[in-house]
Amino acid sequence: MVMEYNEREIGISATRKIIAAINDTYKIDYGNFALTSFRRRIAGFLEQHDSLRLIDDFVKKLETNPQFFEDFRVYLNISVTEMFRDPSFWRDLRDIFLPQLINKHNNINVWMPGISTGEELYTFLILLHELNIQNNVKLLATDIHQRILNNIGKTIMSASKVEDIYEANYKRYQGTKTVTHYLDKCGNGYVIKPDLLRNIDMKIYDLANDTTILDNFQLIICRNTFVSFNSNLQGKVLDIFIDSLEKRGLLCIGIKESLTCCRNATKFTLENEHENIYRKIID
Amino acid sequence: MSKYKAIIIGGSAGSFQVVTKILSGLKDSFDIPIIMALHRLKHVRHGFVETLSIKSKLPIIEPNDKQGIKKGQVYLAPANYHLYVELANTFALSTEPSVNHSRPSIDLTFITAAFAYKEKAVGIILSGANKDGAFGLKKIKDHKGLAIVQDPAESQVSTMPNSALARTNVDHILKVDDIIKFLNSL
Numbered sequence: 001m002v003m004e005y006n007e008r009e010i011g012i013s014a015t016r017k018i019i020a021a022i023n024d025t026y027k028i029d030y031g032n033f034a035l036t037s038f039r040r041r042i043a044g045f046l047e048q049h050d051s052l053r054l055i056d057d058f059v060k061k062l063e064t065n066p067q068f069f070e071d072f073r074v075y076l077n078i079s080v081t082e083m084f085r086d087p088s089f090w091r092d093l094r095d096i097f098l099p100q101l102i103n104k105h106n107n108i109n110v111w112m113p114g115i116s117t118g119e120e121l122y123t124f125l126i127l128l129h130e131l132n133i134q135n136n137v138k139l140l141a142t143d144i145h146q147r148i149l150n151n152i153g154k155t156i157m158s159a160s161k162v163e164d165i166y167e168a169n170y171k172r173y174q175g176t177k178t179v180t181h182y183l184d185k186c187g188n189g190y191v192i193k194p195d196l197l198r199n200i201d202m203k204i205y206d207l208a209n210d211t212t213i214l215d216n217f218q219l220i221i222c223r224n225t226f227v228s229f230n231s232n233l234q235g236k237v238l239d240i241f242i243d244s245l246e247k248r249g250l251l252c253i254g255i256k257e258s259l260t261c262c263r264n265a266t267k268f269t270l271e272n273e274h275e276n277i278y279r280k281i282i283d
Numbered sequence: 284m285s286k287y288k289a290i291i292i293g294g295s296a297g298s299f300q301v302v303t304k305i306l307s308g309l310k311d312s313f314d315i316p317i318i319m320a321l322h323r324l325k326h327v328r329h330g331f332v333e334t335l336s337i338k339s340k341l342p343i344i345e346p347n348d349k350q351g352i353k354k355g356q357v358y359l360a361p362a363n364y365h366l367y368v369e370l371a372n373t374f375a376l377s378t379e380p381s382v383n384h385s386r387p388s389i390d391l392t393f394i395t396a397a398f399a400y401k402e403k404a405v406g407i408i409l410s411g412a413n414k415d416g417a418f419g420l421k422k423i424k425d426h427k428g429l430a431i432v433q434d435p436a437e438s439q440v441s442t443m444p445n446s447a448l449a450r451t452n453v454d455h456i457l458k459v460d461d462i463i464k465f466l467n468s469l
Contacts (some may be wrong), residue, residue, distance in 0.1 A: 257345035
């Protein structure tokens with residue numbers, strides 16, 4: 001059978017079987033991931049593993065081969081985005097919110113969970129550099145797996161994406177240089193300049209399964225990670241954010257993400273409607 | 284009450300006027316949700332809904348992630364996201380890579396709607412410049428839904444309708460005026 005991109009349709013009962021097997025074997029819960037995205041991810045992963053025609057074979061391999069499960073886990077959590085996606089968001093952060101925060105606190109703590117392939121992280125680092133406040137910001141970058149963290153700074157971004165999409169975004173952000181000013185040529189593409197990556201604290205943190213509260217952030221940037229979760233899990237992650245933010249701290253989520261489905265959304269006001277920046281109001 | 288749960292419309296180049304015509308031609312009491320995936324500039328977030336709303340009889344919104352799907356409402360896939368239909372009759376958004384060079388991709392909205400609504404989905408492919416939507420319409424048909432294509436002879440750009448026709452034995456090939464009549468009869 002010829003498959004169209006990842007168009008093998010993974011049924012609901014197969015999906016449940018996979019979730020149950022992972023939960024039983026590894027105590028990791030995917031039951032609250034957004035179903036359609038999750039099913040598409042499974043299909044995409046299976047496309048790379050041609051020999052696994054039957055769901056039962058796949059389940060068995062997940063259960064008996066921890067290395068294979070790790071591969072699957074990393075695959076599920078990788079999502080490529082764009083540098084300077086939503087230029088006006090980064091513009092407002094640069095022109096309004098970061099100056100306000102630095103003015104008030106002098107030094108701030110920022111958490112970027114789910115950094116994945118790093119495009120949002122790199123964008124933020126460039127922004128800090130251009131404001132010349134990189135020494136006033138203590139930045140924690142997290143994702144679910146060491147392998148993902150290890151690839152930060154190493155994954156090559158394709159030349160066409162950088163030169164077409166990222167540069168166009170950067171122009172709309174009204175930057176004073178170019179994106180490639182901050183990148184090194186590498187093979188057929190670019191990597192971020194290593195200098196920009198100094199002083200970042202990188203840690204493993206799994207939003208879906210960890211419950212540890214991290215301390216006292218003035219700003220959390222977590223854009224387009226919530227789309228992978230259902231409303232239950234969004235609410236649970238929001239609890240972590242609420243406790244990890246200091247009073248009146250800011251939470252940035254994706255432009256079309258929303259907290260309105262979360263039971264604990266009342267602890268925030270929507271500070272900037274266009275760019276979806278929320279402020280914590282209850283301590 | 285109609286036996287259909289949603290009308291899913293896909294289009295790109297040349298479909299804007301067609302969509303406007305359809306939305307202004309529907310009867311006031313039309314209450315099957317309409318879900319539209321139209322190719323659009325990814326960096327232009329505002330203006331599209333506002334422009335479509337001028338002539339539409341029904342309210343149009345770009346849904347947020349996890350928003351519920353309601354009767355009498357028209358939904359437009361937002362810029363730079365894919366729009367999925369979930370089984371719980373809600374939307375989910377996705378930032379997975381572009382499909383057919385498009386985000387939103389018509390195929391992804393159609394495929395997910397086909398899975399969620401099965402025989403209760405109506406898919407319509409309008410004028411457009413690439414093959415996005417052809418596979419999605421086939422999926423709607425595979426799940427026993429209804430497949431409609433705008434008459435290529437009438438389409439401003441016929442690549443999209445022709446690609447859909449090449450893939451699927453559709454139920455109807457209709458001119459825009461007949462699409463409106465058909466929808467009003469559901």
